[in-house]
Amino acid sequence: MLLTKFTHSCVRLEKDGAVLVIDPGTFSEVEEALRGADTVLITHEHPDHYDAERLGVALSADPELTVHAPGQVIEKLAEHITDTDRLHAVSADTTFTAGPFSVATYGGQHALIHPLIPTIANVGYVIDDAVFHPGDSFTVPHGLTVPTVLVPLHAPWSKMSEVIDFIIATRAQRVYQIHDALLSETGFGVVEKQVKHFSQVYGTEYRHLDTRESVEVHTA
Template sequence: MLLTKFTHSCVRFEKAGAVLVIDPGTFSEVEEALEGADTVLITHVHPDHCDVDRVGAALDAAPGVDVHAPAAVVEALADRVTDTGRLHAVTADTEFTAGPFSVATYGGQHALIHPLIPTVDNVGYVIDGAVFHPGDSFTVPHGLTVPTVLVPLHAPWSKTSEVIDFVVATRATRAFPIHEALLSDTGLQLVEHMVTEFSARYGTEFRHLPARESVELASD
């Protein structure tokens, strides 16, 4: 399975001729990531994870694409696509297939930004039992250890100690960064240095993955 990183939280998976994309948001190369896509998974409704205008336009241009996302995302996209039958609401603790990909969902709630800011639904996705995309949450999948975890490096809802604790808790073999668009180059280097150092102490290899770079991963 080929994983390609795009800016911020958008990643693309390719396997057996099928393409699955997670979180094509406003900071990401939406059209490039969605080219040839069969399935789109969205973790939550915030625009840096789902650019509803650009995603809606891409869906209308490619009528065979299915979307799985929390209900709030489905509602937002329903106003922008012609065929709403391709929009599927998902919740945590479910499983489904998307072409050759198996998908399991975890979490359920966005991390707290501030008590005065209401939380929204957030669904993390495990693809083929091999890769975990948590969206905006530090929820750890229960009942399994996922070999590869995508790590939200920086957000209004997190601090670096929590990022490190999340990686340690997953017990993953390897980790790649996501959710880093708000960091300067200097800030990114600093955070990645700390995450790399502490992850290694617990057996996880953290590796910087720039936008548009791909890696091959084993899958079920």
């Protein structure tokens, strides 16, 4: 399975001629990421994780494109198309298939930003028991050790110690960064130095992926 990182939290997975895209948000290269896509997974309704306008255009242009997302996202996307049977509301602790991909969902709630800011639904996705995209959450998949984990590297709702603890808790073989659009070059240097060090201490390989960089992810 080929994994390609786009800006911020958007990733594209390709397998057996099928394409699955997770979180094509406003910071990301949405049209490029969605080119030839069959399925889109959205973790939550924040615009840096899904661009309603550009995803709506893609849905209108491709009658075969399907979306799985929390209910709030599905309700908004339904305003863009008439054949809403292509839109699927998902919650945590479920499984489904998307073409050749198997998908399991985890979590359920966005990480706390501030007590005065209401929390929203957030669904993390495990693809083929091989890749975990947590969205905006540090939920660790229960009952499963996923070899490749995408870690939210920097966010208004997190601190570096929580990033490190999340990586340690997952026991992943390898980790790639997402949720990084707000970091400067200097910020990357500071955060990744510590994250890489502590990942290695606990037996996890941390590797930085540039925008549009691809890596092979091995599935069982």
